[in-house]
Amino acid sequence: MKEYFNLQIKLIGRKFREIGLHPILAIILLMVALIALSIYAYKKTEFAPYILSFLALSFIMKLSEVKRNEFLKTIFKSNEHIKIRIIENLILTIPFLIILLFFYSYFEASLLLLISIIFAIKSMKSDYKFTIPTPYFKKPFEFTIGFRKTFYLIPLAYILTVISISVNNFNLGIFSFLLVFVVYFSYYFKPEEEYFVWSFDANPKSFLLYKIKTALMQSTYFVLPIALTLSYFYLSEILLVLLFLIIGYTFLIFFIVAKYSTYPDEIGIVQGIILALSIFFPPILLMIIPLLFNQSQKRLNYLLQ
């Protein structure tokens, strides 16, 4: 068991080094980011404990993947396997639990602890072969797959929009709006296999424009109803809604060109820094996007001549 965790530490270390960060520095940065996000969330919304719990659960779900667990079951005795799974889930959950307890969210903390243990013991395997329907089936793949992975977040955003209107909290409405965009951004975090770029009958420029056009079109499906609802109920803030809509679309374009600017490698620390700067000062994107677009063309050249 000890060897297993040593190996996991090695693997995590390698992942951080691949993106150019020393593992200890990366962990410190992650902790700082988590604390900053928690403080911000608790200041801004009463839904902070749910946001944090959701975040923790999304990591736990990753560890509970069926194939991963079946592999662990084949190599460890059943009691050892369960012990490993519980320890893994607890290691991930503890930072979130500490924050929840610090902000007196005792109920959410207990629920999170309970769920993380249940996920360690119970297999997620299901014989029920259900295909989640998606409105994005005509133009796979980013939104098709992404929607299926994160479909539960879309109704959550819509519920937040409704709550924002019922309690007359415009900021919460904007938060729900941005939540949908953040979900969309996550569809572009990982580079796809070269085969799926190579297959395109297009040069790098038209390939990138096709990807951007598709993303803008497909993102509109769920973003527009929220934008229209907010504009209708907060008519005086319509310009602000429009501004956030433009910012959302611009960031979406940023994520696409950032992804291909490092292709076939994953988005690196440089793009992370640019993103951080852009969040504080979005107009910088108007300069950054053309640069990354050019960089992407160069990176795609070897596959799309």
Next chain:
Amino acid sequence: MIEIKDLTKKYGDKIVLKNINLQFNKGKVYGIVGENGAGKTTLFRCISGLEKYDGEIKSELNPLKNYIGLLLTNPYFFTRITGREYLQLLCNARKIKIEDFEKQNIFNLPLNQYASTYSTGMKKKLAITAILLQKNKVFILDEPYNGVDIQSNLIITELILELKKLNKTLIISSHIFSTLNDTCDEIHLLEKGELIKTVQKEDFKKLEEEMKTTAIGNKVKKMNLK
């Protein structure tokens, strides 16, 4: 036609392909054989433009990669993408418009199911269907028979022969010699990255015998099985 001149591929200091000279014509089926690691897949990746190389690959099809249907040994499938969406993705990539995939679903695949849940053989059949729908002019098939059931093997052989009739160029690798015997016009033997022999159809039997002798030798006896 595809003409390969002095193709060399290195990974660092390691030479994977050395001075390969080959010609692939329309309406012909070519077999590439060799042991694991002989360089077959690397050769396919070079022709497809997935690898950089030294030397020259010429074709009247420009750019060649847009006319190639490439079947990889282990085709990759995203999780949570259905068979139908996979076909749609690859057709969109080549600007091919198809409304009803069911008509051309000759392997009777469950197209509404996630492709990642398919068996090895079903995945291969889905990938084959996709490159057929793309209406390519050149087909590079790396182990098309791997993991596929007997019935589908027969269909694949028929498909290859039909594509040949349609004047397409086909380049195939297979570990099952009989399948090459049934389909190929010419077989090229690769060994440690070098092209050591080209054999015409009439000499396939001889090549098979030679390969058996070299491959088996007295290796089994050495194991001293009891």
